[in-house]
Amino acid sequence: MTWYPHRRIRAVPDGLLGPLGLLLCAGLLEAAPRLGLVPAAYLPPLSETAAALADEAAGGAFWSALADTLRGWGYGLAVAAAAGVGLGLVIGGAAPLRRVTASTIEFLRPIPSVALVPLAVLLYGTGQTSTLLLVVYASVWPVLLQVLAGVRDVDPVARDTAAGFRLSWWLRLRHLVWPTTLPFLMTGLRLAASVALILAVTAQLVIGAPGLGREIARAQAANAVDRMYALVVVTGLLGVAVNAGARALERRVLFWHASVRKEAAA
Amino acid sequence: MTTRARVSPPAALARRGRLEVEGLAKTYRGKRRTFEAVRDLTFTVEAGELACVVGPSGAGKTTLLRCIAGLLPPSAGAVRLGGEPVLAPPPGMAVVFQEYARSLFPWLTVAQNVELPLRQKKLPKAARHGLVERSLAAVGLADVPGAHPWQLSGGMQQRVAIARALAYEPDVLLMDEPFAAVDAQTRAELEDLTRSLWHELRMTVLFVTHDIDEAVYLGEQVLVLSASPTVVLDSVAVDLPARREQLATRALPRFAELRAEVFTLIQRAKTYHTAPPAGEARA
Ligand SMILES: Nc1ncnc2c1ncn2[C@@H]1O[C@H](COP(=O)(O)OP(=O)(O)OP(=O)(O)O)[C@@H](O)[C@H]1O
Ligand SMILES: [Mg+2]
Numbered sequence: 001m002t003w004y005p006h007r008r009i010r011a012v013p014d015g016l017l018g019p020l021g022l023l024l025c026a027g028l029l030e031a032a033p034r035l036g037l038v039p040a041a042y043l044p045p046l047s048e049t050a051a052a053l054a055d056e057a058a059g060g061a062f063w064s065a066l067a068d069t070l071r072g073w074g075y076g077l078a079v080a081a082a083a084g085v086g087l088g089l090v091i092g093g094a095a096p097l098r099r100v101t102a103s104t105i106e107f108l109r110p111i112p113s114v115a116l117v118p119l120a121v122l123l124y125g126t127g128q129t130s131t132l133l134l135v136v137y138a139s140v141w142p143v144l145l146q147v148l149a150g151v152r153d154v155d156p157v158a159r160d161t162a163a164g165f166r167l168s169w170w171l172r173l174r175h176l177v178w179p180t181t182l183p184f185l186m187t188g189l190r191l192a193a194s195v196a197l198i199l200a201v202t203a204q205l206v207i208g209a210p211g212l213g214r215e216i217a218r219a220q221a222a223n224a225v226d227r228m229y230a231l232v233v234v235t236g237l238l239g240v241a242v243n244a245g246a247r248a249l250e251r252r253v254l255f256w257h258a259s260v261r262k263e264a265a266a
Numbered sequence: 267m268t269t270r271a272r273v274s275p276p277a278a279l280a281r282r283g284r285l286e287v288e289g290l291a292k293t294y295r296g297k298r299r300t301f302e303a304v305r306d307l308t309f310t311v312e313a314g315e316l317a318c319v320v321g322p323s324g325a326g327k328t329t330l331l332r333c334i335a336g337l338l339p340p341s342a343g344a345v346r347l348g349g350e351p352v353l354a355p356p357p358g359m360a361v362v363f364q365e366y367a368r369s370l371f372p373w374l375t376v377a378q379n380v381e382l383p384l385r386q387k388k389l390p391k392a393a394r395h396g397l398v399e400r401s402l403a404a405v406g407l408a409d410v411p412g413a414h415p416w417q418l419s420g421g422m423q424q425r426v427a428i429a430r431a432l433a434y435e436p437d438v439l440l441m442d443e444p445f446a447a448v449d450a451q452t453r454a455e456l457e458d459l460t461r462s463l464w465h466e467l468r469m470t471v472l473f474v475t476h477d478i479d480e481a482v483y484l485g486e487q488v489l490v491l492s493a494s495p496t497v498v499l500d501s502v503a504v505d506l507p508a509r510r511e512q513l514a515t516r517a518l519p520r521f522a523e524l525r526a527e528v529f530t531l532i533q534r535a536k537t538y539h540t541a542p543p544a545g546e547a548r549a
Contacts, residue, residue, distance in 0.1 A: 155368045157363055157365045157368035157369050158371065160335075160361070160363065160369075161361070161363065161369045163355050164359070164360070164361045165355075165382070165383035166355050167383070171385065175371060175373075175374065175382060179371065179373040182373075256416070258416075
């Protein structure tokens with residue numbers, strides 16, 4: 001007889017495991033401070049954080065901070081995506097250009113965006129533009145590298161087919177290179193979207209540019225621990241939303257890709 | 267529309283569709299190894315003829331085809347289509363590849379796949395749609411224009427690739443082991459489809475295969491290649507009736523004779539470079 005240890009877990013349906021885990025976590029966060037396992041001054045019970053969150057949502061400052069963060073994230077991501085795609089298609093399209101730029105890219109890419117904080121402040125002070133600079137710098141790399149990989153991935157048989165039918169440069173780009181690159185681009189965008197959010201909040205936290213990050217710093221300075229946690233939870237929720245949005249977009253755009261295809265009537 | 271009708275008088279077709287391969291050689295030069303794939307190929311396919319090329323696996327059939335298509339520069343020799351040297355993919359030539367799944371674009375529908383080359387030809391929309399519809403109907407796929415290639419069976423996908431080539435209205439159609447990856451039934455159907463389309467359209471067809479039966483059944487001429495470095499061993503004229511039929515034609519005594527003849531040549535092809543016939547000095 002074979003015994004499958006993992007079978008026992010199946011007593012709970014798969015779809016419920018995730019919510020169940022969240023619920024357990026929430027229970028722990030509520031119970032631990034109340035039981036005195038952690039000092040409530042540093043980690044207030046979840047219910048208090050939730051109450052603080054409700055207070056925040058009632059005020060206008062929170063919403064404008066949220067809008068600032070989303071704006072810094074969105075604009076930065078858009079600029080990074082446009083630059084990454086443009087550069088990627090141009091560099092990837094020409095082998096000599098690829099070889100010339102490879103070392104430069106390998107040098108610039110590992111520089112942590114946060115190391116550019118002084119530069120950003122020097123250039124743009126503590127305004128939105130500083131956030132934008134850091135966000136763009138951090139999120140352009142995943143897009144660029146993925147597009148470069150995508151352009152190189154064009155199937156040789158498909159390439160021969162396009163050449164055999166004498167397709168023009170534009171038709172090849174539009175109907176062969178671009179669709180081949182799309183799955184790579186989607187992965188790059190998903191990574192960039194997360195990185196952009198991290199950098200947007202970091203810039204506001206460190207530089208004091210307007211946004212959720214600055215609100216977190218202020219709440220901490222004012223010793224409003226529950227408010228601080230409430231804002232942290234919001235940034236976490238943003239991250240989840242960004243990732244879910246990116247995945248949904250991926251499934252829509254890549255309906256033809258082997259990883260997404262579903263049976264559909266012709 | 268004021269473009270001239272594409273009804274080709276025999277003389278014009280003779281000019282356009284004649285395929286000449288002369289002294290063609292291809293040596294692959296890599297960093298680590300040089301490999302002489304094709305040594306010396308010379309043959310002519312007359313305009314409107316259906317010729318088959320057979321050779322053992324690795325003989326350089328794909329190499330030959332890519333050179334003819336202008337996709338690969340030969341190391342020596344020349345390819346001429348309608349008298350013009352082929353230096354890049356020429357107009358009026360279409361290729362059907364063995365790997366249909368990779369040759370069709372999965373992000374386009376069947377109809378869009380067939381239409382794409384026509385957009386390069388700058389045909390007006392109505393003309394494009396007419397051609398797409400007719401060529402899909404010709405391969406028996408009139409009812410799936412909106413499907414994506416990956417929703418179709420292998421045989422259907424290869425039909426789409428054939429329809430795409432037909433819609434392009436080529437003077438010369440090159441086919442590289444197009445039916446090697448489909449089951450026997452589908453294969454028989456596609457062979458008959460190829461014959462009947464050729465009958466109807468009278469373009470030049472060069473059909474590459476490693477299957478002797480297929481070569482004899484389809485071709486008017488069978489070119490037998492040696493193992494690589496490749497040379498043409500012989501050319502067998504196929505004097506079977508023009509209208510062929512899977513069971514009846516294959517049952518003809520003449521079919522068996524031709525098959526045996528090509529088979530013997532292929533056997534020789536495999537050992538051509540290791541055991542030269544007596545009296546023939548090796549270079
Ligand atoms: N790009 C390449 N670089 C180096 N060698 C190659 C290259 N392409 C093909 N060859 C070699 O040339 C020879 C002929 O290859 P080719 O693909 O033309 O054969 P084939 O007759 O089409 O074979 P098959 O029947 O298996 O399709 C092979 O030995 C192969 O290893
Ligand atoms: Mg081959």
